Ligand code: SF4
């Protein structure tokens with residue numbers, strides 16, 4: 001896993017000396033047991049749970065830990081690499097599938113349609129008047145030039 | 158002849174954040190630019206494409222640059238994706254403050270905004286370091302712009318923290334809590350409005366909170382430049398803007 005992460009993201013987790021700066025900087029530390037420094041430690045131990053538990057998906061990619069890590073490690077890039085490895089093994093998750101579909105079909109992402117297909121209609125119940133307004137925005141969309149759309153379809157699986 | 162610039166609106170620029178694009182163009186025109194709106198270019202891929210395969214982000218960034226060269230965008234997400242994909246982009250806030258210049262902006266002000274504004278930076282235009290439009294942890298650029306248009310910037314705890322947007326589809330409850338924290342922090346600091354500089358940040362704060370108005374920074378600049386309220390498309394917002 002260490003080498004694969006390095007080849008995807010250029011990040012060398014072996015440089016980590018577990019100071020914990022990343023976890024103490026992290027806004028989502030503790031959410032569903034997510035701690036960047038703990039994940040890095042487990043990567044070094046080749047713990048398969050790092051991939052299977054998908055805790056890396058909690059990372060916001062806010063890059064705050066990146067600018068603070070004394071060893072120059074960028075955890076969000078490690079998280080991206082883990083996600084890429086996951087996709088290679090198991091395919092994209094539900095949210096990624098919604099984005100990819102939209103990208104391939106239109107070359108553009110309508111955030112409302114993506115949210116609907118990833119979360120389902122029920123998730124919009126709680127904020128009804130705002131949600132209605134949001135639904136109306138789902139009919140809007142930009143239009144990507146035909147030749148570019150073809151190119152996007154070559155780029156996006 | 159006025160200089161030409163290319164503006165990349167981002168996907169939400171054509172759906173939920175149209176008022177941002179409209180007022181961004183307004184401001185650029187006021188400052189003497191001819192703006193080419195890149196509405197038929199594809200999406201930057203967002204973080205999600207990168208999570209699938211980092212090479213998608215790189216290829217989309219080079220496609221965008223091949224078609225339009227260095228683009229200006231007000232969306233920090235697009236800005237970051239293009240830059241991290243190895244491409245070239247300029248954030249609109251950086252463009253106005255560092256390339257056009259504060260004195261030029263100041264000269265256009267017809268109606269100084271006597272408002273207490275919380276400048277919300279979010280993450281994507283500040284970090285990682287190689288793409289930072291200002292100090293990654295202690296930026297001043299947004300405050301400088303607000304002062305140039307006569308507003309009073311308010312310091313608040315959450316100004317460089319995340320809006321929750323990136324996890325809004327996988328951890329919706331957490332994401333919503335984060336958006337609420339940002340607005341609460343601005344409110345506690347005495348701000349009358351929150352100003353954003355990113356399509357997604359604006360959506361998160363405007364949609365998921367109810368405490369106070371959340372404005373695109375370009376709306377504030379356009380108002381200061383003398384444009385009437387009716388041109389700001391506040392009806393596109395989810396929170397009430399005018400009392
Ligand atoms: S801040 Fe860097 S060195 Fe410290 S624990 Fe995190 S990754 Fe390791």
Ligand code: SF4
Nearest residue numbers: 026059060062063065
């Ligand atoms: S990039 Fe991820 S791990 Fe690092 S501080 Fe932000 S949310 Fe936490």
